[in-house]
Amino acid sequence: MSFEYKVTGGDFTHAGYASSQVKKMLKQLGVDSTIIKRVVVCLYEAEVNIVAHAYSGTINITLDSEIIAMTLADSGPGITDIDLAMQKGYSTASPEVREMGFGAGMGLPNINANADTLAITSEPGTGTTLEITINLNSPAA
Amino acid sequence: MKVTDIxxxxxxxxxxxxxxLGREVTGGYTSDLLSDVMGHAAAGSVWVTxxxxxxxxxxxxxxxxxxxxxxxxxxxxEDTxxxxxxxGVPFLGTTLSTYELTGRLYSLIS
Structure with missing residues:
Protein backbone atom coordinates (compact mmCIF):
# COMPACT_ATOMS: atom_id res chain seq x y z
CA MET A 1 0.00 0.00 0.00
CA SER A 2 1.16 3.52 -0.56
CA PHE A 3 -0.24 6.94 0.29
CA GLU A 4 0.72 10.52 -0.44
CA TYR A 5 0.02 13.67 1.56
CA LYS A 6 0.82 17.28 0.71
CA VAL A 7 2.12 19.63 3.40
CA THR A 8 2.10 23.43 3.19
CA GLY A 9 4.81 25.44 4.93
CA GLY A 10 3.46 27.67 7.71
CA ASP A 11 0.09 25.90 7.84
CA PHE A 12 -0.03 24.87 11.50
CA THR A 13 -3.81 24.48 11.29
CA HIS A 14 -3.47 21.20 9.43
CA ALA A 15 -0.22 20.00 10.98
CA GLY A 16 -0.64 16.41 12.11
CA TYR A 17 -3.24 15.44 9.52
CA ALA A 18 -1.07 12.83 7.81
CA SER A 19 0.04 11.43 11.19
CA SER A 20 -3.56 11.12 12.30
CA GLN A 21 -4.60 9.32 9.08
CA VAL A 22 -1.68 6.90 9.26
CA LYS A 23 -2.36 6.18 12.93
CA LYS A 24 -5.99 5.28 12.15
CA MET A 25 -4.91 3.06 9.27
CA LEU A 26 -2.30 1.16 11.32
CA LYS A 27 -4.85 0.64 14.10
CA GLN A 28 -7.31 -0.81 11.60
CA LEU A 29 -4.59 -3.13 10.33
CA GLY A 30 -4.05 -4.37 13.89
CA VAL A 31 -0.42 -3.21 14.16
CA ASP A 32 1.05 -3.42 17.68
CA SER A 33 0.27 -0.23 19.65
CA THR A 34 3.92 0.25 20.71
CA ILE A 35 4.92 0.37 17.05
CA ILE A 36 2.06 2.71 16.14
CA LYS A 37 3.27 5.10 18.86
CA ARG A 38 6.77 5.12 17.35
CA VAL A 39 5.44 5.72 13.83
CA VAL A 40 3.28 8.60 15.08
CA VAL A 41 6.17 10.34 16.86
CA CYS A 42 8.40 10.08 13.76
CA LEU A 43 5.76 11.17 11.29
CA TYR A 44 4.35 14.03 13.36
CA GLU A 45 7.77 15.51 14.09
CA ALA A 46 8.82 15.26 10.45
CA GLU A 47 5.51 16.74 9.30
CA VAL A 48 5.82 19.68 11.72
CA ASN A 49 9.40 20.26 10.57
CA ILE A 50 8.09 20.85 7.03
CA VAL A 51 5.37 23.20 8.33
CA ALA A 52 7.83 25.09 10.56
CA HIS A 53 10.81 25.32 8.20
CA ALA A 54 9.93 24.61 4.56
CA TYR A 55 7.71 26.12 1.85
CA SER A 56 5.98 22.90 0.87
CA GLY A 57 6.49 19.18 1.05
CA THR A 58 5.23 15.74 0.12
CA ILE A 59 4.88 12.75 2.41
CA ASN A 60 5.00 9.30 0.85
CA ILE A 61 4.05 6.32 2.98
CA THR A 62 4.64 2.77 1.77
CA LEU A 63 3.84 -0.25 3.85
CA ASP A 64 3.65 -4.01 3.61
CA SER A 65 3.34 -6.67 6.31
CA GLU A 66 6.96 -6.17 7.37
CA ILE A 67 7.84 -2.52 7.25
CA ILE A 68 6.54 1.04 6.99
CA ALA A 69 8.66 3.47 4.96
CA MET A 70 8.00 7.19 5.27
CA THR A 71 9.66 9.63 2.87
CA LEU A 72 9.21 13.34 3.54
CA ALA A 73 10.63 15.58 0.82
CA ASP A 74 10.39 19.35 1.07
CA SER A 75 11.22 22.47 -0.89
CA GLY A 76 12.83 24.77 1.59
CA PRO A 77 15.99 26.29 2.99
CA GLY A 78 17.62 22.90 3.59
CA ILE A 79 19.92 21.99 6.47
CA THR A 80 23.50 23.23 6.27
CA ASP A 81 24.91 21.11 9.08
CA ILE A 82 22.93 17.89 9.63
CA ASP A 83 25.07 16.75 12.61
CA LEU A 84 24.32 20.03 14.36
CA ALA A 85 20.61 19.76 13.52
CA MET A 86 20.56 16.28 15.12
CA GLN A 87 21.80 17.67 18.44
CA LYS A 88 19.18 17.96 21.18
CA GLY A 89 18.28 21.59 21.80
CA TYR A 90 19.60 22.99 18.51
CA SER A 91 16.94 24.73 16.43
CA THR A 92 16.64 27.42 13.78
CA ALA A 93 12.89 27.90 14.37
CA SER A 94 11.41 31.40 14.35
CA PRO A 95 10.29 33.12 17.59
CA GLU A 96 6.63 32.65 16.50
CA VAL A 97 7.11 28.91 16.10
CA ARG A 98 8.86 28.71 19.48
CA GLU A 99 6.02 30.57 21.20
CA MET A 100 3.72 27.75 20.15
CA GLY A 101 5.94 25.30 21.99
CA PHE A 102 7.64 23.96 18.87
CA GLY A 103 11.25 24.63 17.89
CA ALA A 104 12.87 23.28 21.04
CA GLY A 105 15.43 21.26 19.10
CA MET A 106 13.77 17.96 20.03
CA GLY A 107 12.11 16.93 16.76
CA LEU A 108 14.94 15.21 14.90
CA PRO A 109 16.27 13.55 18.09
CA ASN A 110 12.73 12.24 18.76
CA ILE A 111 12.61 10.80 15.23
CA ASN A 112 16.04 9.25 15.62
CA ALA A 113 15.04 7.63 18.92
CA ASN A 114 11.90 6.05 17.47
CA ALA A 115 12.93 5.06 13.93
CA ASP A 116 14.62 1.80 12.99
CA THR A 117 16.44 3.68 10.21
CA LEU A 118 16.68 7.38 9.50
CA ALA A 119 18.45 8.95 6.51
CA ILE A 120 18.58 12.70 5.98
CA THR A 121 19.75 14.29 2.75
CA SER A 122 19.67 18.01 2.25
CA GLU A 123 20.75 20.62 -0.21
CA PRO A 124 20.93 24.10 1.30
CA GLY A 125 18.69 26.47 -0.64
CA THR A 126 16.73 23.64 -2.24
CA GLY A 127 15.27 21.30 0.35
CA THR A 128 15.49 18.33 2.67
CA THR A 129 14.44 14.70 2.41
CA LEU A 130 13.92 12.38 5.37
CA GLU A 131 13.66 8.64 4.85
CA ILE A 132 12.35 6.83 7.90
CA THR A 133 11.62 3.14 8.25
CA ILE A 134 10.07 1.20 11.11
CA ASN A 135 9.83 -2.56 11.23
CA LEU A 136 6.22 -3.49 11.98
CA ASN A 137 7.07 -6.75 13.73
CA SER A 138 9.66 -5.83 16.38
CA PRO A 139 8.46 -3.61 19.22
CA ALA A 140 12.01 -2.70 20.35
CA ALA A 141 13.49 0.46 18.76
CA MET B 1 -9.67 7.18 38.05
CA LYS B 2 -11.68 8.87 35.33
CA VAL B 3 -11.33 12.37 33.85
CA THR B 4 -14.66 13.32 35.43
CA ASP B 5 -13.34 12.40 38.91
CA ILE B 6 -10.41 14.79 38.39
CA LEU B 21 -14.95 12.71 30.33
CA GLY B 22 -15.32 9.00 31.01
CA ARG B 23 -11.74 8.21 29.90
CA GLU B 24 -9.38 6.49 32.31
CA VAL B 25 -6.43 8.49 33.66
CA THR B 26 -3.26 6.60 34.53
CA GLY B 27 -0.78 9.43 34.97
CA GLY B 28 0.14 12.99 34.14
CA TYR B 29 2.64 15.08 32.20
CA THR B 30 3.40 18.77 32.63
CA SER B 31 5.07 20.63 29.77
CA ASP B 32 4.66 23.54 27.37
CA LEU B 33 7.10 22.11 24.82
CA LEU B 34 5.16 20.11 22.26
CA SER B 35 8.02 17.86 21.20
CA ASP B 36 8.70 17.07 24.85
CA VAL B 37 5.13 15.81 25.19
CA MET B 38 5.44 14.01 21.85
CA GLY B 39 8.61 12.26 23.01
CA HIS B 40 7.82 11.53 26.66
CA ALA B 41 4.13 11.63 27.63
CA ALA B 42 2.55 8.22 28.18
CA ALA B 43 -0.85 7.22 26.81
CA GLY B 44 -3.58 7.74 29.42
CA SER B 45 -1.87 10.83 30.88
CA VAL B 46 -3.47 14.13 31.73
CA TRP B 47 -1.42 16.89 30.06
CA VAL B 48 -0.97 20.10 32.06
CA THR B 49 0.03 23.16 30.00
CA GLU B 78 -12.77 28.48 19.36
CA ASP B 79 -10.87 26.41 16.79
CA THR B 80 -9.09 24.45 19.53
CA GLY B 88 -13.37 13.78 22.06
CA VAL B 89 -10.34 15.02 24.01
CA PRO B 90 -11.55 17.01 27.05
CA PHE B 91 -10.02 20.47 27.53
CA LEU B 92 -10.24 21.47 31.17
CA GLY B 93 -9.27 24.68 32.92
CA THR B 94 -8.11 26.02 36.27
CA THR B 95 -7.08 29.39 37.66
CA LEU B 96 -4.32 27.64 39.62
CA SER B 97 -0.72 27.93 38.44
CA THR B 98 0.89 25.02 36.60
CA TYR B 99 2.94 24.28 39.76
CA GLU B 100 -0.05 24.14 42.10
CA LEU B 101 -2.26 22.18 39.73
CA THR B 102 0.46 19.64 39.01
CA GLY B 103 1.06 19.15 42.74
CA ARG B 104 -2.61 18.51 43.43
CA LEU B 105 -2.95 16.24 40.42
CA TYR B 106 0.06 14.20 41.52
CA SER B 107 -1.40 13.69 45.01
CA LEU B 108 -4.71 12.67 43.50
CA ILE B 109 -3.37 10.12 41.00
CA SER B 110 -0.53 8.50 42.96
Missing part, protein backbone atom coordinates in the same frame (compact mmCIF):
# COMPACT_ATOMS: atom_id res chain seq x y z
CA UNK B 7 -12.79 17.54 37.25
CA UNK B 8 -14.84 17.09 40.45
CA UNK B 9 -11.95 16.79 42.89
CA UNK B 10 -9.91 19.71 41.49
CA UNK B 11 -12.90 21.92 40.64
CA UNK B 12 -11.95 22.24 36.96
CA UNK B 13 -13.87 24.00 34.22
CA UNK B 14 -14.84 21.78 31.27
CA UNK B 15 -14.32 23.82 28.07
CA UNK B 16 -14.88 21.13 25.45
CA UNK B 17 -14.53 17.47 24.56
CA UNK B 18 -17.26 16.35 26.99
CA UNK B 19 -17.48 13.03 25.16
CA UNK B 20 -14.12 12.02 26.68
CA UNK B 50 -0.52 26.85 29.31
CA UNK B 51 -0.51 26.25 25.53
CA UNK B 52 -4.01 26.76 24.10
CA UNK B 53 -3.67 26.49 20.30
CA UNK B 54 -5.13 23.66 18.23
CA UNK B 55 -1.88 21.77 17.77
CA UNK B 56 -2.26 20.80 21.44
CA UNK B 57 -5.38 18.86 20.40
CA UNK B 58 -3.53 17.15 17.56
CA UNK B 59 -0.75 16.00 19.88
CA UNK B 60 -3.15 14.98 22.65
CA UNK B 61 -5.10 12.89 20.17
CA UNK B 62 -2.02 11.32 18.54
CA UNK B 63 -0.53 10.42 21.95
CA UNK B 64 -3.82 9.09 23.41
CA UNK B 65 -3.73 11.73 26.15
CA UNK B 66 -6.86 11.39 28.35
CA UNK B 67 -7.41 15.12 28.90
CA UNK B 68 -5.65 18.50 28.71
CA UNK B 69 -5.68 20.91 31.66
CA UNK B 70 -5.02 24.58 30.83
CA UNK B 71 -3.66 26.48 33.83
CA UNK B 72 -3.47 30.11 35.03
CA UNK B 73 -7.02 30.92 33.88
CA UNK B 74 -6.11 30.68 30.18
CA UNK B 75 -8.79 29.50 27.75
CA UNK B 76 -8.57 27.53 24.51
CA UNK B 77 -9.64 29.34 21.31
CA UNK B 81 -12.40 23.68 21.25
CA UNK B 82 -14.02 22.68 17.96
CA UNK B 83 -11.24 20.19 17.27
CA UNK B 84 -11.32 18.96 20.85
CA UNK B 85 -15.04 18.20 20.43
CA UNK B 86 -14.32 16.39 17.17
CA UNK B 87 -11.59 14.26 18.72
Missing amino acids: VDKLGLTVFSGHEG IQTHRNVTAIASLKDISAVIITCGEQPG MAQSNEE
Whole structure:
Protein backbone atom coordinates (compact mmCIF):
# COMPACT_ATOMS: atom_id res chain seq x y z
CA MET A 1 0.00 0.00 0.00
CA SER A 2 1.16 3.52 -0.56
CA PHE A 3 -0.24 6.94 0.29
CA GLU A 4 0.72 10.52 -0.44
CA TYR A 5 0.02 13.67 1.56
CA LYS A 6 0.82 17.28 0.71
CA VAL A 7 2.12 19.63 3.40
CA THR A 8 2.10 23.43 3.19
CA GLY A 9 4.81 25.44 4.93
CA GLY A 10 3.46 27.67 7.71
CA ASP A 11 0.09 25.90 7.84
CA PHE A 12 -0.03 24.87 11.50
CA THR A 13 -3.81 24.48 11.29
CA HIS A 14 -3.47 21.20 9.43
CA ALA A 15 -0.22 20.00 10.98
CA GLY A 16 -0.64 16.41 12.11
CA TYR A 17 -3.24 15.44 9.52
CA ALA A 18 -1.07 12.83 7.81
CA SER A 19 0.04 11.43 11.19
CA SER A 20 -3.56 11.12 12.30
CA GLN A 21 -4.60 9.32 9.08
CA VAL A 22 -1.68 6.90 9.26
CA LYS A 23 -2.36 6.18 12.93
CA LYS A 24 -5.99 5.28 12.15
CA MET A 25 -4.91 3.06 9.27
CA LEU A 26 -2.30 1.16 11.32
CA LYS A 27 -4.85 0.64 14.10
CA GLN A 28 -7.31 -0.81 11.60
CA LEU A 29 -4.59 -3.13 10.33
CA GLY A 30 -4.05 -4.37 13.89
CA VAL A 31 -0.42 -3.21 14.16
CA ASP A 32 1.05 -3.42 17.68
CA SER A 33 0.27 -0.23 19.65
CA THR A 34 3.92 0.25 20.71
CA ILE A 35 4.92 0.37 17.05
CA ILE A 36 2.06 2.71 16.14
CA LYS A 37 3.27 5.10 18.86
CA ARG A 38 6.77 5.12 17.35
CA VAL A 39 5.44 5.72 13.83
CA VAL A 40 3.28 8.60 15.08
CA VAL A 41 6.17 10.34 16.86
CA CYS A 42 8.40 10.08 13.76
CA LEU A 43 5.76 11.17 11.29
CA TYR A 44 4.35 14.03 13.36
CA GLU A 45 7.77 15.51 14.09
CA ALA A 46 8.82 15.26 10.45
CA GLU A 47 5.51 16.74 9.30
CA VAL A 48 5.82 19.68 11.72
CA ASN A 49 9.40 20.26 10.57
CA ILE A 50 8.09 20.85 7.03
CA VAL A 51 5.37 23.20 8.33
CA ALA A 52 7.83 25.09 10.56
CA HIS A 53 10.81 25.32 8.20
CA ALA A 54 9.93 24.61 4.56
CA TYR A 55 7.71 26.12 1.85
CA SER A 56 5.98 22.90 0.87
CA GLY A 57 6.49 19.18 1.05
CA THR A 58 5.23 15.74 0.12
CA ILE A 59 4.88 12.75 2.41
CA ASN A 60 5.00 9.30 0.85
CA ILE A 61 4.05 6.32 2.98
CA THR A 62 4.64 2.77 1.77
CA LEU A 63 3.84 -0.25 3.85
CA ASP A 64 3.65 -4.01 3.61
CA SER A 65 3.34 -6.67 6.31
CA GLU A 66 6.96 -6.17 7.37
CA ILE A 67 7.84 -2.52 7.25
CA ILE A 68 6.54 1.04 6.99
CA ALA A 69 8.66 3.47 4.96
CA MET A 70 8.00 7.19 5.27
CA THR A 71 9.66 9.63 2.87
CA LEU A 72 9.21 13.34 3.54
CA ALA A 73 10.63 15.58 0.82
CA ASP A 74 10.39 19.35 1.07
CA SER A 75 11.22 22.47 -0.89
CA GLY A 76 12.83 24.77 1.59
CA PRO A 77 15.99 26.29 2.99
CA GLY A 78 17.62 22.90 3.59
CA ILE A 79 19.92 21.99 6.47
CA THR A 80 23.50 23.23 6.27
CA ASP A 81 24.91 21.11 9.08
CA ILE A 82 22.93 17.89 9.63
CA ASP A 83 25.07 16.75 12.61
CA LEU A 84 24.32 20.03 14.36
CA ALA A 85 20.61 19.76 13.52
CA MET A 86 20.56 16.28 15.12
CA GLN A 87 21.80 17.67 18.44
CA LYS A 88 19.18 17.96 21.18
CA GLY A 89 18.28 21.59 21.80
CA TYR A 90 19.60 22.99 18.51
CA SER A 91 16.94 24.73 16.43
CA THR A 92 16.64 27.42 13.78
CA ALA A 93 12.89 27.90 14.37
CA SER A 94 11.41 31.40 14.35
CA PRO A 95 10.29 33.12 17.59
CA GLU A 96 6.63 32.65 16.50
CA VAL A 97 7.11 28.91 16.10
CA ARG A 98 8.86 28.71 19.48
CA GLU A 99 6.02 30.57 21.20
CA MET A 100 3.72 27.75 20.15
CA GLY A 101 5.94 25.30 21.99
CA PHE A 102 7.64 23.96 18.87
CA GLY A 103 11.25 24.63 17.89
CA ALA A 104 12.87 23.28 21.04
CA GLY A 105 15.43 21.26 19.10
CA MET A 106 13.77 17.96 20.03
CA GLY A 107 12.11 16.93 16.76
CA LEU A 108 14.94 15.21 14.90
CA PRO A 109 16.27 13.55 18.09
CA ASN A 110 12.73 12.24 18.76
CA ILE A 111 12.61 10.80 15.23
CA ASN A 112 16.04 9.25 15.62
CA ALA A 113 15.04 7.63 18.92
CA ASN A 114 11.90 6.05 17.47
CA ALA A 115 12.93 5.06 13.93
CA ASP A 116 14.62 1.80 12.99
CA THR A 117 16.44 3.68 10.21
CA LEU A 118 16.68 7.38 9.50
CA ALA A 119 18.45 8.95 6.51
CA ILE A 120 18.58 12.70 5.98
CA THR A 121 19.75 14.29 2.75
CA SER A 122 19.67 18.01 2.25
CA GLU A 123 20.75 20.62 -0.21
CA PRO A 124 20.93 24.10 1.30
CA GLY A 125 18.69 26.47 -0.64
CA THR A 126 16.73 23.64 -2.24
CA GLY A 127 15.27 21.30 0.35
CA THR A 128 15.49 18.33 2.67
CA THR A 129 14.44 14.70 2.41
CA LEU A 130 13.92 12.38 5.37
CA GLU A 131 13.66 8.64 4.85
CA ILE A 132 12.35 6.83 7.90
CA THR A 133 11.62 3.14 8.25
CA ILE A 134 10.07 1.20 11.11
CA ASN A 135 9.83 -2.56 11.23
CA LEU A 136 6.22 -3.49 11.98
CA ASN A 137 7.07 -6.75 13.73
CA SER A 138 9.66 -5.83 16.38
CA PRO A 139 8.46 -3.61 19.22
CA ALA A 140 12.01 -2.70 20.35
CA ALA A 141 13.49 0.46 18.76
CA MET B 1 -9.67 7.18 38.05
CA LYS B 2 -11.68 8.87 35.33
CA VAL B 3 -11.33 12.37 33.85
CA THR B 4 -14.66 13.32 35.43
CA ASP B 5 -13.34 12.40 38.91
CA ILE B 6 -10.41 14.79 38.39
CA VAL B 7 -12.79 17.54 37.25
CA ASP B 8 -14.84 17.09 40.45
CA LYS B 9 -11.95 16.79 42.89
CA LEU B 10 -9.91 19.71 41.49
CA GLY B 11 -12.90 21.92 40.64
CA LEU B 12 -11.95 22.24 36.96
CA THR B 13 -13.87 24.00 34.22
CA VAL B 14 -14.84 21.78 31.27
CA PHE B 15 -14.32 23.82 28.07
CA SER B 16 -14.88 21.13 25.45
CA GLY B 17 -14.53 17.47 24.56
CA HIS B 18 -17.26 16.35 26.99
CA GLU B 19 -17.48 13.03 25.16
CA GLY B 20 -14.12 12.02 26.68
CA LEU B 21 -14.95 12.71 30.33
CA GLY B 22 -15.32 9.00 31.01
CA ARG B 23 -11.74 8.21 29.90
CA GLU B 24 -9.38 6.49 32.31
CA VAL B 25 -6.43 8.49 33.66
CA THR B 26 -3.26 6.60 34.53
CA GLY B 27 -0.78 9.43 34.97
CA GLY B 28 0.14 12.99 34.14
CA TYR B 29 2.64 15.08 32.20
CA THR B 30 3.40 18.77 32.63
CA SER B 31 5.07 20.63 29.77
CA ASP B 32 4.66 23.54 27.37
CA LEU B 33 7.10 22.11 24.82
CA LEU B 34 5.16 20.11 22.26
CA SER B 35 8.02 17.86 21.20
CA ASP B 36 8.70 17.07 24.85
CA VAL B 37 5.13 15.81 25.19
CA MET B 38 5.44 14.01 21.85
CA GLY B 39 8.61 12.26 23.01
CA HIS B 40 7.82 11.53 26.66
CA ALA B 41 4.13 11.63 27.63
CA ALA B 42 2.55 8.22 28.18
CA ALA B 43 -0.85 7.22 26.81
CA GLY B 44 -3.58 7.74 29.42
CA SER B 45 -1.87 10.83 30.88
CA VAL B 46 -3.47 14.13 31.73
CA TRP B 47 -1.42 16.89 30.06
CA VAL B 48 -0.97 20.10 32.06
CA THR B 49 0.03 23.16 30.00
CA ILE B 50 -0.52 26.85 29.31
CA GLN B 51 -0.51 26.25 25.53
CA THR B 52 -4.01 26.76 24.10
CA HIS B 53 -3.67 26.49 20.30
CA ARG B 54 -5.13 23.66 18.23
CA ASN B 55 -1.88 21.77 17.77
CA VAL B 56 -2.26 20.80 21.44
CA THR B 57 -5.38 18.86 20.40
CA ALA B 58 -3.53 17.15 17.56
CA ILE B 59 -0.75 16.00 19.88
CA ALA B 60 -3.15 14.98 22.65
CA SER B 61 -5.10 12.89 20.17
CA LEU B 62 -2.02 11.32 18.54
CA LYS B 63 -0.53 10.42 21.95
CA ASP B 64 -3.82 9.09 23.41
CA ILE B 65 -3.73 11.73 26.15
CA SER B 66 -6.86 11.39 28.35
CA ALA B 67 -7.41 15.12 28.90
CA VAL B 68 -5.65 18.50 28.71
CA ILE B 69 -5.68 20.91 31.66
CA ILE B 70 -5.02 24.58 30.83
CA THR B 71 -3.66 26.48 33.83
CA CYS B 72 -3.47 30.11 35.03
CA GLY B 73 -7.02 30.92 33.88
CA GLU B 74 -6.11 30.68 30.18
CA GLN B 75 -8.79 29.50 27.75
CA PRO B 76 -8.57 27.53 24.51
CA GLY B 77 -9.64 29.34 21.31
CA GLU B 78 -12.77 28.48 19.36
CA ASP B 79 -10.87 26.41 16.79
CA THR B 80 -9.09 24.45 19.53
CA MET B 81 -12.40 23.68 21.25
CA ALA B 82 -14.02 22.68 17.96
CA GLN B 83 -11.24 20.19 17.27
CA SER B 84 -11.32 18.96 20.85
CA ASN B 85 -15.04 18.20 20.43
CA GLU B 86 -14.32 16.39 17.17
CA GLU B 87 -11.59 14.26 18.72
CA GLY B 88 -13.37 13.78 22.06
CA VAL B 89 -10.34 15.02 24.01
CA PRO B 90 -11.55 17.01 27.05
CA PHE B 91 -10.02 20.47 27.53
CA LEU B 92 -10.24 21.47 31.17
CA GLY B 93 -9.27 24.68 32.92
CA THR B 94 -8.11 26.02 36.27
CA THR B 95 -7.08 29.39 37.66
CA LEU B 96 -4.32 27.64 39.62
CA SER B 97 -0.72 27.93 38.44
CA THR B 98 0.89 25.02 36.60
CA TYR B 99 2.94 24.28 39.76
CA GLU B 100 -0.05 24.14 42.10
CA LEU B 101 -2.26 22.18 39.73
CA THR B 102 0.46 19.64 39.01
CA GLY B 103 1.06 19.15 42.74
CA ARG B 104 -2.61 18.51 43.43
CA LEU B 105 -2.95 16.24 40.42
CA TYR B 106 0.06 14.20 41.52
CA SER B 107 -1.40 13.69 45.01
CA LEU B 108 -4.71 12.67 43.50
CA ILE B 109 -3.37 10.12 41.00
CA SER B 110 -0.53 8.50 42.96
